[in-house]
Amino acid sequence: MSADDESSGWQLTESDPGVFTELLKSLELPLIVDDLYSLDPDSLASLKPLHALIFLFKWVPTSSDSPAPPRAGADDPDFPGFFAHQTVNNACATLAVFNALGNIPSLHGGPQLTDLLQFTQGMDPQTRGLVITSADWLREMHNALSPPSAFSLDGLGLPKRTEDAYHFVVYLPVMGALYELDGLKPHAIQHGAVEQSGEGWLKTAREVIEARINTYPVGALEFSLLALRDDPLPSLRSELEHAQSVGDSHMASEILSKVTNENSKRERWAFENSLRRHNHVGLVQALLLALAKAGKLAPAEEAAKKTMKERIEQRKARGEDMDED
Amino acid sequence: MSIPNAEILLAFKAGRAFRREGTNTVEPSPTKGAIYLTNGEDGLLHFIWKNRATNTIEEDLILFPFDASFVKVAQSTGRIYVLKFSSSNQRHFFWMQDASDARDEEFKANVNGLLMDPEFDMQWNIPITSTEPQASTSAAATQAVPAASAPGGSSGFAATPEQLATLSQMLTSMSSPASAPPEVSLSDILTPANLGPLFASHPELVPALFPHLPPDLPVPPSAEALQQIIHSPQFRAAVANFDQALRTGLLGGLVRSLGLPEEAGTGVGPFLRAIQEQADSEGGNSMDTD
Numbered sequence: 001m002s003a004d005d006e007s008s009g010w011q012l013t014e015s016d017p018g019v020f021t022e023l024l025k026s027l028e029l030p031l032i033v034d035d036l037y038s039l040d041p042d043s044l045a046s047l048k049p050l051h052a053l054i055f056l057f058k059w060v061p062t063s064s065d066s067p068a069p070p071r072a073g074a075d076d077p078d079f080p081g082f083f084a085h086q087t088v089n090n091a092c093a094t095l096a097v098f099n100a101l102g103n104i105p106s107l108h109g110g111p112q113l114t115d116l117l118q119f120t121q122g123m124d125p126q127t128r129g130l131v132i133t134s135a136d137w138l139r140e141m142h143n144a145l146s147p148p149s150a151f152s153l154d155g156l157g158l159p160k161r162t163e164d165a166y167h168f169v170v171y172l173p174v175m176g177a178l179y180e181l182d183g184l185k186p187h188a189i190q191h192g193a194v195e196q197s198g199e200g201w202l203k204t205a206r207e208v209i210e211a212r213i214n215t216y217p218v219g220a221l222e223f224s225l226l227a228l229r230d231d232p233l234p235s236l237r238s239e240l241e242h243a244q245s246v247g248d249s250h251m252a253s254e255i256l257s258k259v260t261n262e263n264s265k266r267e268r269w270a271f272e273n274s275l276r277r278h279n280h281v282g283l284v285q286a287l288l289l290a291l292a293k294a295g296k297l298a299p300a301e302e303a304a305k306k307t308m309k310e311r312i313e314q315r316k317a318r319g320e321d322m323d324e325d
Numbered sequence: 326m327s328i329p330n331a332e333i334l335l336a337f338k339a340g341r342a343f344r345r346e347g348t349n350t351v352e353p354s355p356t357k358g359a360i361y362l363t364n365g366e367d368g369l370l371h372f373i374w375k376n377r378a379t380n381t382i383e384e385d386l387i388l389f390p391f392d393a394s395f396v397k398v399a400q401s402t403g404r405i406y407v408l409k410f411s412s413s414n415q416r417h418f419f420w421m422q423d424a425s426d427a428r429d430e431e432f433k434a435n436v437n438g439l440l441m442d443p444e445f446d447m448q449w450n451i452p453i454t455s456t457e458p459q460a461s462t463s464a465a466a467t468q469a470v471p472a473a474s475a476p477g478g479s480s481g482f483a484a485t486p487e488q489l490a491t492l493s494q495m496l497t498s499m500s501s502p503a504s505a506p507p508e509v510s511l512s513d514i515l516t517p518a519n520l521g522p523l524f525a526s527h528p529e530l531v532p533a534l535f536p537h538l539p540p541d542l543p544v545p546p547s548a549e550a551l552q553q554i555i556h557s558p559q560f561r562a563a564v565a566n567f568d569q570a571l572r573t574g575l576l577g578g579l580v581r582s583l584g585l586p587e588e589a590g591t592g593v594g595p596f597l598r599a600i601q602e603q604a605d606s607e608g609g610n611s612m613d614t615d
Contacts, residue, residue: 278563280560283534287515289607297597301514
């Protein structure tokens with residue numbers, strides 16, 4: 001069994017900005033990850049300073065023999081920056097974040113992160129991936145946001161639809177060029193020099209990502225884009241203080257509404273993360289028990305059986321594959 | 326090549342089967358073999374397939390707790406099982422070669438028990454002595470006797486061409502669901518549509534559920550938070566996972582910790598019956614949830 005065939009204790013986590021941001025917080029980094037709904041210049045500008053884009057996708061082959069779309073860019077075996085291979089399946093999200101973090105100049109993280117990044121300097125991508133995924137403390141941080149193992153699919157080794165696994169690719173500028181870092185590829189991929197003025201690397205990144213999306217047949221690609229950026233709250237707070245001190249109430253209320261938006265997003269993330277970490281079995285039992293005591297469990301079960309029957313009929317009618325593979 | 330007896334946790338006769346490329350058809354290979362679960366010298370759990378004809382180990386997989394499961398291929402009416410991994414697409418197919426199928430499910434349950442916990446206490450419903458010649462193939466915890474030491478030709482299973490043809494025919498229907506599909510899912514019971522009216526008609530229930538909410542919820546527990554939770558993808562996923570976990574029939578230990586009889590861990594139906602019994606014994610009209 002090769003190294004990438006087993007999870008090495010890494011659990012599957014959700015690919016969600018709230019999960020990524022919690023990881024960055026654990027790494028003591030003043031960075032967050034946001035969903036990116038558009039690649040237009042205005043959307044990107046509002047998120048600056050922006051360090052990297054994470055392109056998450058799963059490719060749904062339209063027919064079993066449709067070939068993978070052609071790839072753009074050029075392999076760069078001499079990539080001077082940080083690149084780690086995805087050596088453990090379930091660690092892919094965290095490894096993608098590391099492929100971004102390792103290339104951010106003057107990164108100020110916690111001592112564990114700093115040590116790990118320094119330790120892997122000069123290593124080849126495979127070794128680097130192995131070293132990173134062997135860090136127990138990192139695995140614990142990563143696993144902290146997955147359900148307790150008594151309760152996760154991983155924990156029971158149950159059938160999991162493998163196509164649900166996303167592929168993570170990082171785009172970011174390194175030494176004046178746009179790079180694509182894909183832990184499943186042997187080398188970093190270079191997409192040419194980036195403009196130093198105007199929109200800079202984001203312009204090149206937009207073109208490359210849009211071109212990539214367009215190479216897939218319609219409906220064959222499910223993807224989302226995440227932006228790794230500075231935590232905007234500290235600078236918003238100082239801007240707010242400044243606006244208040246100069247008596248610019250219009251500016252102050254505008255900034256205040258941004259701060260409020262940021263805070264409510266953080267509250268939502270904290271709420272969702274607490275649900276991710278929780279073992280809900282007790283709640284499930286209590287709810288079923290309450291239904292039973294109210295005399296509603298039996299009718300609900302009958303209705304659920306009917307629903308299941310109809311679902312199976314529909315699947316059969318559509319000729320869907322019932323194979324769990 | 327021999328496997329030290331002391332290391333063998335479980336052994337039974339099984340051959341390999343292979344998926345015909347590009348199809349869903351799995352074809353059994355007639356070679357006689359045996360599956361061993363061993364506690365290797367390295368302290369790790371090994372899943373070994375040994376060729377009983379040549380007495381060589383042809384597959385030796387190191388398994389980490391919770392990573393793999395051994396399940397019956399539902400689409401097949403034959404005795405085909407698949408070893409699959411939660412962390413990869415790898416699939417290893419096997420077919421049971423014990424002459425009788427009486428203990429197939431027992432082997433499966435014990436394999437899965439070991440795959441989750443190498444210290445697992447194996448359970449045998451059928452006394453070992455009742456299966457006569459095949460007794461030696463099932464190494465009970467007490468005495469491990471490798472299947473290969475049994476004279477396979479005389480007492481063991483030798484597939485005739487007819488038997489293989491039948492098996493092969495049964496397997497070709499694999500892509501159409503032959504066995505019983507799930508009857509009921511917890512996900513269809515714990516729906517907002519079922520729970521909403523319950524909270525509305527029994528408002529006193531809501532605070533009683535607070536102890537079951539995450540302790541680090543960033544907002545004070547409230548009816549609104551509870552509504553948000555039962556609508557959340559995280560809770561929905563947790564219900565779906567528990568539902569799937571119950572389907573393994575292996576949750577006896579877990580449900581005991583919930584104060585339910587072990588029987589409740591053998592499936593969704595038994596779990597719901599146990600909940601109903603608990604409700605009846607606690608009195609249907611009181612709304613205590615604990």
